[in-house]
Amino acid sequence: MLEERLKTLENNIAELRKMKADVQAEAFKNNTRQQWALRYGLFESIQINGSRIKQI
Numbered sequence: 001m002l003e004e005r006l007k008t009l010e011n012n013i014a015e016l017r018k019m020k021a022d023v024q025a026e027a028f029k030n031n032t033r034q035q036w037a038l039r040y041g042l043f044e045s046i047q048i049n050g051s052r053i054k055q056i
Helices: 002-022 026-028 032-055
Strands: none
Touching: 002 026, 026 032
């Protein structure tokens, strides 16, 4: 289970890095869908990490 969460977290980080490389700051400010995608990715990653901390 832990390995699965870590893999998901690694995938999320990779996607967030791709998004950072692909999106210009000015375009991002005007694109609500990209803003929501970023928020979702960050929140999901925080929850994965937070659930691990609770287990320790």
